[in-house]
Amino acid sequence: MTENVNRIFFEHLIREDGQEDLCFAFYKLSSGKSRKTGVINEVILPEFGDRNVHGNVSFNSAYFDKVTSYALANNFGICFIHSHPYPGWQGMSFDDIEAEKMLAPRVKAVTGLPLVGMTIGTDNYWxxxxxxxxxxxxxxxYWCESVRVVxxxxxxxxxxxIFPKSNFGEEFKRTISSWGDLKQHEISRLKIGIVGLGSVGSIVAEAIIRTGIRNLTLIDFDLVELKNLDRLLAINRVDIGxxxxxxxxxxxxxxxxxxxxSINAVPYSxxxxxxxxxxxxxxxxxxxxDMPLPRYAxxxxxxxxxxxxxxxxxDTNPKDDLSNIDQARWKTHTIGPExxxxxxxxxxxxxxxxxxxxGELDNPNYIKGLPKNHFINRGENVFGFSLSLAGMEIQQFLSLILKPRGINYGPKEMDFxxxxxxxxxENECRQDCAISQGLLGCADELNKTLIIKHLGAENNRMKHENSIVNKKNKGFYTFFKESINSLFSF
Ligand SMILES: [Zn+2]
Ligand SMILES: [Zn+2]
Known part of the structure; x- marks a missing residue:
């Protein structure tokens, strides 16, 4: 959920009088390879008379009817949410289980999606x-391994x-002494994805591993080429191909x-x-x-x-006569809801x-006609700049989670x-922004429209496959030749 939605829940559910309260909300499904997420995007708070808060909180059928008809009209799944008057992660009482068991078939029948039950503690723990x-x-x-507020x-x-804490030993003594066990257990259980394992991505990945993250996903369809050797962290000549x-x-x-x-290596776009x-x-x-399409996606x-x-x-340019660098700058920012x-x-x-x-960029004749400063013809960069940018990106990441002294900052740009x-x-979208306004919480409805055929990625996978087959064949040929030679050698 977003921080805005979380605020609505907290203000309604955590009551001054210490009573439990309830409400309904709506979600869309977001389907990963190994995980499903309910993306909560709207809330319907109960109106006067919709629920009774004394003792075990309960709701009336008019409220539930309102919720189901709204869900049906908008293709939403339904969340049933209530509070407990204690802090920390909240389990379920016998009555909680009975209530959600009763709701589950009714919700599934109306929406086609599973009921999501949620409980909030007094310290906002979900x-x-x-x-x-x-x-x-x-x-x-099925308990969720995590609830995220973004x-x-x-x-x-x-x-x-479901998702136990790690035991960190002497290896992480100095890291943990910087921000404590609690934060280390939060950071280390985050699932981090890096899209693009070029110069910046490879350094970011190194820093992520050394921060103690257990789940890393690496997404890039590129093969190592000779021209990468001056910029990919810890890549050697033997890795080409x-x-x-x-x-x-x-x-x-x-x-x-x-x-x-656990590292998931994904050779896809x-x-x-x-x-x-x-x-x-x-x-x-x-x-x-460094291309516009993956950024857009x-x-x-x-x-x-x-x-x-x-x-x-x-962004770096040489002087026209290539006698020196003219200017260089690198910029990083965290984007997303709010x-x-x-x-x-x-x-x-x-x-x-x-x-x-x-697909025009797959056409060599089209590319030939493009100006020198077109994005497809750019690529000037040096390892030192990537190092600095990767460092700034890791700062954005740590600041997003740790928020020291309550401060979260926006975009930063280094002027070399x-x-x-x-x-x-600016750290806020235009009011009519089609992305932040139009797509917020759309989840799978949007995701499936972003999938396209990628010829470059397909070619690379084919090239890789062929090189393995060639190597195997070559291996067999060498073995065969050696065997023949040994037959005649004595
Ligand atoms: Zn309860
Ligand atoms: Zn925008």
């Missing part, structure tokens, strides 16, 4: 569960039984820093089904891409699925994303020429 239809007459309760910051409430995501995964597993480390589903399994995404996915995206970009979108920030032009979708970090940027 618990949630889906009621899934197992047989025609039985509904099973806005200026990201607050995640974990169910420790391998998927960037595979090389990094293998390397991180070798660190043996985190015992329960964010606009392909496999890439998108992997991204929807994540709580935060790093956008380390991440922008939309962020608002539709309430996933903060940390994006960054480097923050600005990348389009309003000017991080890409929608017409450039449309050009990529059109002056050495200044500029921060005077």
């Amino acid at each position: 618990s949630a569960r889906f009621w899934i239809k197992e047989t025609p007459n039985t509904y099973e309760r 806005g200026k910051s990201l607050k995640t409430y974990f169910c420790d039984d 391998k998927f960037k995501v595979d090389v990094q995964k293998e390397r991180f597993l070798k660190t043996e820093l985190i015992s329960d480390l 964010i606009t392909e089904k496999e890439g998108q589903e992997a991204a929807l399994d994540c709580d935060i995404l790093f956008s380390c891409v 991440l922008d939309c996915l962020s608002f539709a699925n309430l996933i903060p995206v940390i994006d960054g970009g480097i 923050r600005i979108c990348m389009q309003c920030l000017g991080q890409y032009k929608p017409e450039d994303a449309a050009l990529e979708i059109s 020429n002056t050495g200044n970090i500029d921060f005077d940027f």
Whole structure:
């Protein structure tokens, strides 16, 4: 849910008189590869007489009818939410279970979607569960591993039984002494996705691993090329021809820093089904891409699925006569609900994303005709700049979670020429923004419209497959030749 929705819940449900209260809300499903999320986007608070708050809180049928007809009209799933007068993660009483068991079939019959039950504690700690239809007459309760509140910051409430805390030893002593156990358990259980494993993405990934994160998803269909060797962290000549995501995964597993480390290497584009589903399994995404289309896709996915995206970009030009660098700047920002979108920030032009979708960029003749400063012809960068940008992106990430002294900041830009970090940027969308206003909480309804065929990614996977087959064949040929030689050698 967004911070705004959370505020509505908290103000209504956590009462001065200490009584429990209830309300209904609506969600859309967001489907990752291994996770389903209920994205809450609207609330209907009870009006006078809709519920009775004394003792065990209860609601009348007029309120429930209002809720079901609104859900039906808007293709929403339904959440039933109540409060407990204690802090911390909230389990369910016998009465709670009976009430939700009774609601589950009625909600499923009307909406086609499972009932989501949620409970809030006095300290705003959330618990949630889906009621899934197992047989025609039985509904099973599945606890959610986490509930996320997204806005200026990201607050995640974990169910420790489903998603246990890690044991951090001596390896993380210095990290934990910086922000304490509680924050370490929150940060380390976040599922982080990095889209683009180029120079910035590879450094961000390194920092994420060394912060103690257990679940990392790497999304990139690129193969390592010779021209990458001056900019990819810890990549060697022997890695040429391998998927960037595979090389990094293998390397991180070798660190043996985190015992329960899980890395998902996804050699797909964010606009392909496999890439998108992997991204929807994540709580935060790093956008380390340099093309307009993946930026556009991440922008939309962020608002539709309430996933903060940390994006960054480097702009550097040489002098015309190539006698020196002329100027360089790099900028990073966290985008998502209750923050600005990348389009309003000017991080890409929608017409450039449309050009990529059109397939014209796969046509060599079309590319030949483009000017030198067209985005497809750019790529000037040096490792040192990427290092600085990756550092700033990690700061955005940590600040989003830790919010020290209650401060969350907006976009930051490093001006290499002056050495200044500029921060005077807009951090809110235009009022008529089609992304932050139009797509907020749309989840799967939007997601499926963003999936397109990606020829470049398909070609790379084919090239990779062929190179493996060739290697195998070559291996067999060598073995055969050696065997023949050994027959004649004595
Ligand atoms: Zn209860
Ligand atoms: Zn916007």
